[in-house]
Amino acid sequence: MSSSTPQKRVSTPENGHGGKRPRALASPDGGVKQERRGQAEASQGGEGEGAVVAVQAMDDPQISVRISVARLHCNACLVPLKPPTFKCEAGHVVCSTCRGRHGQGCAGAGAYAACVELDDIVRDAKVPCAYEEYGCTSWVVYHKVVDHHRTCRWGPCFCPDSSCELYASPARLAEHFAAHHAWPVAKIAYGKPCKLAVPGPQGRQVLVGEGDGCVFLVSPCALGAATAVSLVCVRAGGDAVAGAPQFRCKLWVEVEGNKENLALVTSMVASSNLSGGFVAAEQGMFLAVPPELLHDESGEAPALMVRIDRAGAAAAAASARSPSATPPSKLPKRLQ
Structure with a gap:
């Protein structure tokens, strides 16, 4: 193989030192055994014959190596090898x-x-991870790299503001939205409604899911005399991401002094990397807020209520972790 063969930085086996190199690596010809023996001798502490020797358990030491990519790929289909592997009589x-x-x-x-x-x-x-520079600290099994990148929450997205060229992870974008654009950022608990102000023509709201840090952007756009409010999950790859967490949402607007009129929409949450800017009304599901609610005669300010629920595999995983933690619904009975 020529010297131009691409190389990969590989760590093997399981990382248990958080980037700190074990002392045993400085002596590959028995350093691990020597260190363990030293721990055993130290543990005796001179307490006399018959003392119990406690040997401190060690994680497998780590090394970082460079290896030809071809070594980790199938000779026939050229995709990354995964167990079980086989060798023909010619050595392929x-x-x-x-x-x-x-x-x-x-x-x-x-x-x-x-x-x-x-x-x-x-x-x-x-x-x-290829998104290391954007904040991901994961070391990924080589043949699982593609699957990891599809769902990595550090995959970079765009700031939707046309005057801004920031390209960063959703978590860093949320910080950027608050610091540079003064958009309100609030944490939201899945399965519980969150009360927000109905955004004005240029208003935005940023929501961050508790537990997983998923970022959601609430943005308005004009729809005649009404206002269309949309909600998207900020995620690299958008809706094309297979295996990524899925969400459904309920958006509704009502006025405290006007219980007869209500605007409501329930839908799956779309995902976007925001490369096309803010999501317009014609690009997906939205809540149409009529002018009667925006300018209610009672003088009460309308409230935008948002409830986001995990869906599909994400909901199943959350239920498995805490089967009795599902909170009671706080939606009005007519909305359940």
Whole structure:
């Protein structure tokens, strides 16, 4: 293989030191054993013969290495290898999918042997997330990199303001929205309504989900004499992200002194990386707030109520973690 072969920085096995290099790595020819023996001797503490020796458990030490990308890819389909792996008689390593059809141009493809040792390597080999510069500190198993990037909450998005060119993670965008655009930022508990002011023509509201830090942007746009209010989840990849957490929301506006009139919409929450700016009314679901509620004769200011619920796999995972923590609904009975 030529010297121009791409290289990957790989960490193996499981990282347990948070980036701090174990002392044992300085002596690869037995340093781990020496350190453990030293801990055992120290633990005796001179307490005499027959003392119980407590050996402190150590996590597996870590090293960072550079390795040819080709070493971690199937020789047939060229995708990253994942266990189980196999080697043909000619020495080509292939994935389980290609084992039965790795014959073209290979005279040694008649028989295969399992690569148990290589399985251990591809199972544990990790690389830093591509979004490391945006805040992600994860080391990802190499053959799972694509899946991780699809759902990584640090995937960068755009500031929707046309005068701003910031490109950052949703978490950093939320800080930016508050510091540079003075948009109100509030935490929201899933399954519970949150009361907001109905945003004006240029008003924005930023919501951050408790527990997972998902960022939601509430923005208005004119709809004739009415106001259209939309809510999107700020996420890299937008709605094309498979396996990402899904949400549904209820948006409604009512006036305290006017219980007869109500504007309500319930829908799945769309996702956007905001590359096209603010979401317009024609781009997805929105709540149409009629002028009768915006300028109610009672003089009471209308309130925008927002309730976001986890949906699909996200809801199942939350339920599994806390099956009895589902809060009672605070929606008016007519909205449930």
